[in-house]
Amino acid sequence: MKRIAFRLCLLLAAAVFxxxxxxxxxVREHVLPNGMKxxxxxxxxxxxxxCHVYYKVGSINERPGITGIxxxxxxxxxxxxxxxGVTDFERNDEINRKIDEVMNxxxxxRFWKPDGGDAEKLAAWQKEYExxxxxxxxxxxxxxxxxxxxxxxxxxxxxxxxNETTGYYVTLPSNKVELQMLLESDRMMNAYYRExxxxxxxxxxxxRLSENRPGFLFGxxxxxxxxxxxxxxxxxxxxxDDLKKITRSDIKKFHDTYYVPNNCVAVYVGDFNPERIIAxxxxxxxxxxxxxxxxxxxxxxxxxxxxxxxxxxxxxxTSLQLxxxxxxxxxxxxxxxxxxxxxxxxxxxxxxxxGRGGGxxxxxxxxxxxxxxxxxxxxxxxxxxxxxxxxxxxFSAMPRLDKSxxxxxxxxEIWAEIENIKKDGVTVEELQAAKNRRESNFLRGLQSPxxxxxxxxxxxxxxxxxxxxxxxxxxxxxxxxxxxxxxxxYFVKDNGLAAVYRRKMGR
Amino acid sequence: xxxxxxxFSLLVFLTAGAVFGQxxxxxxxxxxxxxxxxxxxxxxxxxFASGLRGFVQEDRRLPLVxxxxxxDFGRLYDPADKVGLAELxxxxxxxxxxxxxxxxxxxDRLDFLGGSLSFFSPGERISTxxxxxxxxxxDDGLALFFDVLMNPEFREDAVRLExxxxxxxxxQANDQPAAILSREYERVLYGDHPLTRRPTRKSYEGLTVPDxxxxxxxxxxxxxxxxxVSGDFSKAALKKKIDRIIAPWxxxxxxxxxxxxDFPPVEPGVYFIQRPISQGYISLGHLGLEDTHPxxxxxxxxxxxxxxxxFTSRITTKVRSDEGLAYNTGSRFAYRWGxxxxxxxYVQTKSSTVGxxxxxxxxxxxxxxxxxxxxxxxxxxxxxxxxxFADNFQTxxxxxxxxxxxxxAGKPLDYYARYRDRIKAVTRDKxxxxxxxxxxxxxAAIMIVGDWEPCNKGGEKFPGPLDKxxxxxxxxxxxxxxGEPVKAP
Numbered sequence: 001m002k003r004i005a006f007r008l009c010l011l012l013a014a015a016v017f018x019x020x021x022x023x024x025x026x027v028r029e030h031v032l033p034n035g036m037k038x039x040x041x042x043x044x045x046x047x048x049x050x051c052h053v054y055y056k057v058g059s060i061n062e063r064p065g066i067t068g069i070x071x072x073x074x075x076x077x078x079x080x081x082x083x084x085g086v087t088d089f090e091r092n093d094e095i096n097r098k099i100d101e102v103m104n105x106x107x108x109x110r111f112w113k114p115d116g117g118d119a120e121k122l123a124a125w126q127k128e129y130e131x132x133x134x135x136x137x138x139x140x141x142x143x144x145x146x147x148x149x150x151x152x153x154x155x156x157x158x159x160x161x162x163n164e165t166t167g168y169y170v171t172l173p174s175n176k177v178e179l180q181m182l183l184e185s186d187r188m189m190n191a192y193y194r195e196x197x198x199x200x201x202x203x204x205x206x207x208r209l210s211e212n213r214p215g216f217l218f219g220x221x222x223x224x225x226x227x228x229x230x231x232x233x234x235x236x237x238x239x240x241d242d243l244k245k246i247t248r249s250d251i252k253k254f255h256d257t258y259y260v261p262n263n264c265v266a267v268y269v270g271d272f273n274p275e276r277i278i279a280x281x282x283x284x285x286x287x288x289x290x291x292x293x294x295x296x297x298x299x300x301x302x303x304x305x306x307x308x309x310x311x312x313x314x315x316x317x318t319s320l321q322l323x324x325x326x327x328x329x330x331x332x333x334x335x336x337x338x339x340x341x342x343x344x345x346x347x348x349x350x351x352x353x354x355g356r357g358g359g360x361x362x363x364x365x366x367x368x369x370x371x372x373x374x375x376x377x378x379x380x381x382x383x384x385x386x387x388x389x390x391x392x393x394x395f396s397a398m399p400r401l402d403k404s405x406x407x408x409x410x411x412x413e414i415w416a417e418i419e420n421i422k423k424d425g426v427t428v429e430e431l432q433a434a435k436n437r438r439e440s441n442f443l444r445g446l447q448s449p450x451x452x453x454x455x456x457x458x459x460x461x462x463x464x465x466x467x468x469x470x471x472x473x474x475x476x477x478x479x480x481x482x483x484x485x486x487x488x489x490y491f492v493k494d495n496g497l498a499a500v501y502r503r504k505m506g507r
Numbered sequence: 508x509x510x511x512x513x514x515f516s517l518l519v520f521l522t523a524g525a526v527f528g529q530x531x532x533x534x535x536x537x538x539x540x541x542x543x544x545x546x547x548x549x550x551x552x553x554x555f556a557s558g559l560r561g562f563v564q565e566d567r568r569l570p571l572v573x574x575x576x577x578x579d580f581g582r583l584y585d586p587a588d589k590v591g592l593a594e595l596x597x598x599x600x601x602x603x604x605x606x607x608x609x610x611x612x613x614x615d616r617l618d619f620l621g622g623s624l625s626f627f628s629p630g631e632r633i634s635t636x637x638x639x640x641x642x643x644x645x646d647d648g649l650a651l652f653f654d655v656l657m658n659p660e661f662r663e664d665a666v667r668l669e670x671x672x673x674x675x676x677x678x679q680a681n682d683q684p685a686a687i688l689s690r691e692y693e694r695v696l697y698g699d700h701p702l703t704r705r706p707t708r709k710s711y712e713g714l715t716v717p718d719x720x721x722x723x724x725x726x727x728x729x730x731x732x733x734x735x736v737s738g739d740f741s742k743a744a745l746k747k748k749i750d751r752i753i754a755p756w757x758x759x760x761x762x763x764x765x766x767x768x769d770f771p772p773v774e775p776g777v778y779f780i781q782r783p784i785s786q787g788y789i790s791l792g793h794l795g796l797e798d799t800h801p802x803x804x805x806x807x808x809x810x811x812x813x814x815x816x817x818f819t820s821r822i823t824t825k826v827r828s829d830e831g832l833a834y835n836t837g838s839r840f841a842y843r844w845g846x847x848x849x850x851x852x853y854v855q856t857k858s859s860t861v862g863x864x865x866x867x868x869x870x871x872x873x874x875x876x877x878x879x880x881x882x883x884x885x886x887x888x889x890x891x892x893x894x895x896f897a898d899n900f901q902t903x904x905x906x907x908x909x910x911x912x913x914x915x916a917g918k919p920l921d922y923y924a925r926y927r928d929r930i931k932a933v934t935r936d937k938x939x940x941x942x943x944x945x946x947x948x949x950x951a952a953i954m955i956v957g958d959w960e961p962c963n964k965g966g967e968k969f970p971g972p973l974d975k976x977x978x979x980x981x982x983x984x985x986x987x988x989x990g991e992p993v994k995a996p
Binding site for chain 1: 540569615618639676786832
């Protein structure tokens with residue numbers, strides 16, 4: 001197969017893949033004096049610009065007591081600033097100081113006292129709080145930022161919090177990028193966390209929504225059991241107890257630590273002139289002072305040294321998961337693990353079983369073996385998650401209940417296949433097909449302006465956006481010995497967890 | 508503060524050769540004018556051999572080609588005694604192989620090329636077969652794509668396996684409260700109709716390979732299919748290639764079933780489905796309209812203000828932002844081809860606030876019917892649609908697909924060219940009229956999936972019982988395997 005040649009042009013910071021001499025991906029880079037990075041991919045044509053801002057902060061930056069704060073904070077970033085969403089800031093600030101004061105009293109009573117506090121006092125303070133909220137209402141311009149973006153043709157308006165990064169998204173007409181610069185720099189420097197306590201209720205509703213999804217609670221326990229020390233052990237949503245007790249001053253502290261220009265990248269993809277974007281960024285983001293650098297997280301996952309098994313039953317489909325610890329993203333073993341996951345669980349034929357269950361596609365080795373040939377499973381897949389500080393490799397399968405296949409049978413089959421791979425690796429065709437697929441998937445990702453923006457932004461915050469290209473080069477170099485090596489190193493019982501889940505009948 | 512700004516402006520001037528006065532508030536911003544004309548569908552419209560229509564656009568920026576066939580086919584056309592036929596056809600079209608290739612041969616070849624081929628039924632009467640390959644593999648890809656589209660063989664072993672997987676999948680049909688809600692809400696609004704029929708183990712088991720073949724023969728022929736093709740190719744060469752492949756493909760008289768458009772009247776009130784969960788999942792409303800109706804644009808603008816415009820809309824502001832009752836709430840008009848769609852307000856909220864959330868949504872339904880919206884609300888909605896218009900054409904692939912969808916549904920091709928004028932023509936009066944015509948809180952079916960006791964008890968701001976909203980009917984949950992009500996545990 002003809003290879004696509006990638007080459008790096010460092011001078012203009014352009015990743016170029018050459019095909020008949022035409023430029024396909026051209027990332028322009030600019031660093032503001034305060035350390036904030038601006039990345040641009042001009043795509044002339046349709047007059048829209050995808051504008052994303054990513055912060056290097058997520059749930060892994062939390063600690064017990066404030067789990068869920070990264071996501072809660074993301075919600076608060078939509079509740080106005082000192083400039084946006086308020087008619088009279090001074091008066092509003094006065095009320096909020098009183099709200100903080102009464103809620104601090106209320107929280108100390110409710111959460112610090114072992115008996116849950118004095119009910120009478122709590123009711124009085126709750127009433128006081130509600131009065132203050134009522135007084136604040138006329139000063140608030142509801143969802144100001146959202147309205148301004150939308151009436152200016154903003155689409156894809158959203159934000160998301162992950163384990164490692166938090167992103168703020170909007171796509172605007174190409175004559176209105178300045179609006180994004182104004183609003184996003186305002187959010188960074190003038191954040192105010194208005195209506196904090198009612199927004200916490202929304203986030204708790206969001207958590208309840210997840211809890212009602214069959215299998216969520218078990219999945220949360222699996223994750224928590226898999227990691228003994230690493231902050232990947234809790235979900236982005238956080239624990240309900242922490243959500244209840246997080247205060248507005250926790251949020252402020254969190255913001256001041258992580259929402260600083262030197263912990264942030266803005267990415268623009270679309271129809272624009274880069275010089276103008278740079279000038280606007282200097283004006284708007286450039287006005288924010290650099291802050292203290294953020295220390296990377298300290299706690300990596302220690303070696304496990306004993307097999308873990310977790311059994312559960314409940315309202316979700318009967319299923320088996322085998323999870324193994326793997327090295328953080330960027331390790332030499334990352335590429336072979338990715339290739340192996342593609343060989344075992346690759347597909348794209350129907351997007352997994354009934355649209356669920358991930359990459360249980362029709363041409364992966366596990367699918368062929370367990371679904372097609374042995375007819376023991378409804379679906380079977382493998383997935384490699386190269387996270388920044390602690391990787392994971394996961395096998396998943398759902399048994400054919402109509403054929404009375406047990407989870408133990410499936411587990412034995414998967415282990416037999418693992419042993420085969422340790423011994424023989426994969427076939428020449430499988431290896432090449434997996435490489436081809438990763439390469440073409442990468443290209444497909446470039447088709448979508450939003451997908452491209454997000455890949456560049458997230459990659460930049462970890463090992464730099466050029467890793468998108470070098471990772472692909474690493475994938476090409478993977479050999480069958482590499483595959484056998486990673487299987488032998490990581491797929492061992494005392495490096496993993498088996499999660500065995502049965503649907504409880506009658507629900 | 509001012510000093511720093513001046514300094515930065517100077518820096519900007521020196522480095523970028525332009526001065527930008529930094530403003531504090533969005534209202535101070537002045538934007539240069541932007542003119543945009545949408546691409547013309549006729550420049551992409553192509554008629555291939557045998558009357559196969561398509562929208563074809565070269566896009567040479569990446570070495571990829573995307574081909575999608577839109578087919579007027581889906582579960583809506585399942586005969587009453589063969590429910591599940593479209594689902595099974597979709598699952599085994601590729602895996603069942605063709606006259607000359609097994610399903611595994613097709614998948615392995617595409618896998619080796621790093622390509623993808625997939626079949627979906629995004630609507631009940633539109634299905635798609637989509638191919639994506641590197642442009643160097645276009646010939647291989649097209650051969651496989653049309654082989655699957657024209658000559659599927661539905662081999663027995665593959666069909667048997669897919670049937671078993673679909674039946675296993677039925678076990679999961681009641682897992683998600685949201686899936687139960689949308690299924691049962693439609694069942695109440697449309698009654699017993701092909702739109703609401705669902706397969707069971709028995710109906711799947713009765714399906715045969717000859718059923719699949721005759722179904723394919725009935726719906727898959729060139730005149731009833733529209734292609735969307737974009738990517739790295741020469742249009743003239745592509746047309747030649749496709750014409751050559753499809754030359755033997757025969758047309759037949761169109762045989763789209765005529766289906767009833769009469770739906771039984773719906774009794775307003777509460778429809779409750781018991782699930783042991785901590786929230787109530789709620790949809791409330793009634794049937795809506797078709798998107799070909801002249802009122803469509805006014806309805807879109809009206810619903811944007813009511814509950815479709817995310818945080819700028821009334822329901823979201825009230826239920827989520829003001830009261831913190833829900834993460835997910837709003838209203839929507841769903842559209843379906845050839846039938847009126849549905850209108851619904853929706854919310855998921857903890858059991859004790861179910862009644863309160865419903866009362867707030869009903870209040871907004873009534874308000875938008877009685878008082879005109881403000882100029883500001885209208886402006887936000889209209890500007891949103893006008894200013895975000897170009898988003899429809901952000902990728903060449905999306906553009907060809909949009910046009911192909913118009914063509915398949917027989918909608919005028921100048922739909923997009925006229926879209927902005929139609930949105931501009933919406934006034935406050937038209938919004939009011941649209942609300943009065945299409946929103947009827949007194950006729951609303953209020954469907955709730957949740958835990959009866961706490962939902963009915965309510966909370967401080969809205970103590971129950973739920974029959975304050977009208978007659979309460981408890982709906983038995985259907986066991987998807989049998990189609991019969993689930994026996995109480």
